[in-house]
Amino acid sequence: MRYDVAIVGGGVVGCALAYALTRYQLNTLLIEKACDVGFGTSKANSGVIHGGHHSRAGTLRGDLEWAGNRQWLLLCRDLGIGFRQVGELMLALSDADVPVLEEYKRQGDARGVPGLTLWDRQQVRDDTPSITEDMVAALYAPTTAVINPYEACFALFDHARANGLRVALDHAVTGIAAVQDSWVVQTQGGDFEADFVLNAAGLYADEVAAMAGVGTFDIHPRKGEELLLDKRLEGIVRHIIFPCPTPISKGILVIPTLDGTIMIGPSAQEVTAKDEVTTTMEGGSEVFAGAQRLVPGIQMRDCIAEFAGLRAIADGDDFIIGTTVAHGFVNVAGIQSPGLTAAPAIAERVCAILRDEGLALRPKTTFVSLPAVRARFAGLTTEEQARLSAQDARYSHIICRCEGISEREIIDAIRAGGNTLDGIKFRTRAGMGRCQGAFCAWRCMALLAQERQTPLHTLTKRGGGSWLVCARPEEPS
Ligand SMILES: Cc1cc2nc3c(=O)[nH]c(=O)nc-3n(C[C@H](O)[C@H](O)[C@H](O)COP(=O)(O)OP(=O)(O)OC[C@H]3O[C@@H](n4cnc5c(N)ncnc54)[C@H](O)[C@@H]3O)c2cc1C
Structure with missing residues (x-):
């Protein structure tokens, strides 16, 4: 079969693309090298749907963060994905941090993010007494939420499959060749022909672009270690607690997860290997120190699991979304944080690009909705x-x-x-x-x-x- 669109990569971005494209009368294929979707960076992250005020204006990350936040709200309702709008508190730990909070508030206000409010020390202490006494003020953002990223991937993927998505799991893409007016995507399990190829290969998007002869950027992995804490601590914080961000990272957070555990992290460490997801004593200690700075009651003995994920950082530090000189080959690359948040908005943008490139997007008259994800028996x-x-x-x-x-x-x-x-x-x-x-x-x-x-x-x-x-x-x- 010749496909209209082949998506390379089944992370949250690939799954969101598949979900969006299967709403149209298209033959769409998703090719993933792992045995399941969401097994790359998309399962190893903080699960935060960012509030819309974090990323700089004038960047794709900034534009798509807020749009993605709004879309998850609807998607989670429609697909029955767990979604909890817990809100966030970004803390100033010294007077010098306060202008940074004000800057983030201005950034969000300008984008139309509702409810951003500066809280004084007493307001924060009244709301969350476990927060460090060293805090001087906080920026409250009610729009920030938590989801389970893997649950989101499965829900998007299952719906796409129910609506005609063809799937090649365990198929690593090894080559991409232009043939007349289409592409042949070579994999370990056979070749597939498609008019359009969407490169959503996460950490390997630079290598996949190079296979198509348009390797114009590099992806650098930046590791983040996270620790999960026992449910004994449930309720220690009601909102996600952020420190004042730095230019390379949002910092180490304290996150009340959807399932009642507390997650702390991530760290931010440049690494060279794209599979370097080991957890280390140093990383764990750094995460603990960072979390205890915000919420001193957190103890090492409450840790039940550790994991690490790799952010896919592209040259230029922004998402790379768009056409290339090779007609029909579209990059959806460098999707670092807030990529989980932005994923549905990224998919919408890519659909618009495909339409502009001449792909007819005719909506299906019927779209199969699966029953909402079952409520947990417990x-x-x-x-x-x-x-x-x-x-x-x-x-x-x-x-x-x-x-x-x-x-x-x-x-x-x-x-x-x-x-x-x-x-x-x-x-x-x-x-x-x-x-x-x-x-x-x-x-x-x-x-x-x-x-x-x-x-x-x-x-x-x-x-x-x-x-x-x-x-x-x-x-x-
Ligand atoms: C520690 C950490 C915390 C984060 N926290 C947040 C957060 O709280 N909120 C937020 O919005 N964002 C967060 N992010 C960012 C977010 O996780 C990513 O932006 C997002 O998961 C990227 O999704 P993706 O689909 O592009 O990549 P991936 O999930 O990595 O998917 C890419 C897929 O492509 C496949 N692939 C690669 N090469 C090939 C090939 N040759 N052939 C076939 N398949 C291939 C891979 O197997 C993989 O499944 C965090 C990231 C990290 C590392």
């Missing part, structure tokens, strides 16, 4: 839980004790496409609680093996060679 009332358990006993068999995830929810996640341990974890939260999967990992593996009718030793944590157990000598390999 969050239902006792009556609702009893009703569901009476319908299917697998609801009353709890697999993940920390998060209260039932067998039925794990099975649903596997049937929805979770084909690895991480695929199940990110779809259900099984393994994300205090014990980090020590209790439930093998139970999830047993269910996956049973559903896929495959031996345990063929299962992986996140695809590729990330096998979980060895084959028994007597088992065929």
Whole structure:
């Protein structure tokens, strides 16, 4: 088949593009080298939908942050994605920081971001007593929200698939060749022909652009380490707490996540390798020190997990979105922070570019809406839980004790496409609680093996060679 559009990369940007394009009468293909969507930077970030006042005016990052914020509000409602508008407090820890807060307020006001208010010390202390006594003032932004980024990727992707998206997972793009009036995208699993190629390959977008002969920029990875803290601390902050930002980073934040944990981070460290996602003692200590500066009650012993993600920083420090000298090849590159926030607005902008390039965007007369993401069993009332358990006993068999995830929810996640341990974890939260999967990992593996009718030793944590157990000598390999 010759596709109208091939999207390279299934991060949040690729998924948002797929969702937007499948609203039109187009043949759209998404090509992703990992075994699932959202397994790159899009799963390893802070999950903050920025308030609209953070990025500088006159940049793509600035223009698309606020537009994206507004769009997530609607998308999350339409697709049933969890969304909590927790608001943010950007703290001034000295009088010298106050003009910076005023500058951010001016920036947001000019863009039409509502509700930005400067709070004095007493207002902040009354609102959030856990904040450091060293704080002198804060900028309050009610528009800032939190989501689960992987849940968002899956919801966008599942809707796009239900509306005709063709998908090639586990297909790394290895070459891109222009042929007459179209492109041939070569992958490890075969070739695909498309009129337009959208380069949404995150950290590797420079290499994918070079494959098409338009390698005019470099992507530099900037690592951010984050720590997740136990639910014991739930409520220690009501809003996301920001320090005064620096020119290279928004700083280390204290984030009340959608699921009731507290996340702290990220750090910002230039690295050379695009797969350097190790967590380090130094990084963890820096994150703790940064968080304790804002909220001193946070303790090292509350840490239940650490992870690192890599921002894709392009030359020029802005997003690179647009056509190239190679007709039909469009870059959606350098999508560093606030890329999660901006993703739906980026997709809208790319649709406009494709239209200008001559692609007919005829809306479909029908668009399939999937049922809203199921409410978590653990969050239902006792009556609702009893009703569901009476319908299917697998609801009353709890697999993940920390998060209260039932067998039925794990099975649903596997049937929805979770084909690895991480695929199940990110779809259900099984393994994300205090014990980090020590209790439930093998139970999830047993269910996956049973559903896929495959031996345990063929299962992986996140695809590729990330096998979980060895084959028994007597088992065929
Ligand atoms: C620590 C950290 C915290 C952050 N916090 C926030 C935040 O709170 N709010 C916010 O708005 N933004 C945040 N960001 C930024 C945000 O996470 C990114 O902007 C966003 O996830 C980028 O999405 P993407 O789809 O461009 O990239 P990715 O998610 O990396 O997706 C690119 C995809 O392309 C695939 N790919 C690469 N090469 C190939 C190939 N050759 N063939 C096929 N597929 C390929 C990859 O496997 C990957 O899945 C943060 C970033 C970091 C690192």
